[in-house]
Amino acid sequence: MKPHTVVIVEDHILLSQAIASLVNSFEDFNVLFTCKNGQELLTKLKTPSNIPDIILMDVNMPILNGIETTEIIKNEYPKIKVIALSVEENDTTIIKMLKAGAKGYLLKDVEKDVLELALIETIKHGYYHTKDVSNILINSLSDDNSSKIRLKDREIEFIIHTCSEMTYKEIAEKMFLSPKTIDGYRDTLFQKLNVKNRIGLVLYAIKNGIYKL
Amino acid sequence: MKPHTVVIVEDHILLSQAIASLVNSFEDFNVLFTCKNGQELLTKLKTPSNIPDIILMDVNMPILNGIETTEIIKNEYPKIKVIALSVEENDTTIIKMLKAGAKGYLLKDVEKDVLELALIETIKHGYYHTKDVSNILINSLSDDNSSKIRLKDREIEFIIHTCSEMTYKEIAEKMFLSPKTIDGYRDTLFQKLNVKNRIGLVLYAIKNGIYKL
DNA sequence: TTAAAATAAGGGGTTTTCCCCCTTTTTTAA
DNA sequence: TTAAAAAAGGGGGAAAACCCCTTATTTTAA
Structure with missing residues (x-):
């Protein structure tokens, strides 16, 4: 064989x-x-x-x-x-x-x-x-929920920028979006990922390989 | 041989x-x-x-x-x-x-x-x-500085709390310090570690094993 | 094709963060 | 032992972050 x-x-x-x-x-x-x-x-x-x-x-x-x-x-x-x-x-x-x-x-x-x-x-x-x-x-x-979280490309982009010590204003400029839209991204993500603030976003991103150290 | x-x-x-x-x-x-x-x-x-x-x-x-x-x-x-x-x-x-x-x-x-x-x-x-x-x-x-960075126990404690999605007010309570002292910790650390905001602190902490995911 | 999502954005507000500069007390080192 | 450094705290203010609620526009799916 x-x-x-x-x-x-x-x-x-x-x-x-x-x-x-x-x-x-x-x-x-x-x-x-x-x-x-x-x-x-x-x-x-x-x-x-x-x-x-x-x-x-x-x-x-x-x-x-x-x-x-x-x-x-x-x-x-x-x-x-x-x-x-x-x-x-x-x-x-x-x-x-x-x-x-x-x-x-x-x-x-x-x-x-x-x-x-x-x-x-x-x-x-x-x-x-x-x-x-x-x-x-x-x-x-x-407990089918972890697989339900599906992030969109733009959301991932937003998270990566958040991890880069950028302010939301700076992120808005980089993504060619109004600061208010960025506000919305943040709010949905906070809810989606069940975090309290930017820090939680960063932790999530690192844990899930979205942001590489 | x-x-x-x-x-x-x-x-x-x-x-x-x-x-x-x-x-x-x-x-x-x-x-x-x-x-x-x-x-x-x-x-x-x-x-x-x-x-x-x-x-x-x-x-x-x-x-x-x-x-x-x-x-x-x-x-x-x-x-x-x-x-x-x-x-x-x-x-x-x-x-x-x-x-x-x-x-x-x-x-x-x-x-x-x-x-x-x-x-x-x-x-x-x-x-x-x-x-x-x-x-x-x-x-x-x-540029001898990286090796000079020596964090005190209290500073490390502060960083860990920062990584835990806590506000500075909450951290102050947990550490039995005035919010203003926490303000000071943050400012010195920003300078010491050369970061712009809380996110930078979190990244530093994770990179250097201070905070474990 | 029409209702329901998703996307982008604004209004207006509170809280938190960040940045100065300053005082007192305690600790450390010369 | 005395000067210097570190630790703790404060005042005040601008900027950023966070929260909720609403409105067009576009995309998607029934």
């Missing part, structure tokens, strides 16, 4: 190469290539011999992140199974990733045996989840 | 094992053992056969972090060379780590060859730094 092929998408090169050497040490699995972000991956996949069985995908990457990339993969290469790899235990991130089509979600602090198991199970049954992730999933599906 | 021994201290187990398999693939280097935090490391080091030549140390770990652990190592096992391994490009963190006695500081997005080079150079010359880290070092030593 020829080994299953794996591609690693991860911006931290050391981690990327380290995982590669780990995967290569597993029986039945071989790393085809590694790349640093989604864009690089999509370019490489255009060559038919580069199509792997499984992609180990980091969630937080520059240029084209894991969520967006996974969505594209799902549409263009539905046979490839994507396993998300992340340090984030953030509920919404996990849900986004799984909704995008990831077959598994591994936190980066798992044992190497778990990684191997995840690869094997995903090949066999099409999916694999650790208990932690399953629990997070169940919790957030039951 | 017998290989140099390496110990990996890293809380993300997958990364830990992955780096281990990488280090083992290098000529002249062998992983003695890995552990998840400073406490675990210190316990293991009590066995004389467990003393390595080099420790690859993550900076952000639970229980006993890289900086504290490195300080202890420097005092109790001065012959062991510590190389810091981190995703953080944060100036103050790097400086703290080097002050604690780290012989090198590697960002986690380096090539595996760089890791090998770092190990070799550290054995040979006692230290190794990538250009990025050297630059950060030079910059922050020249």
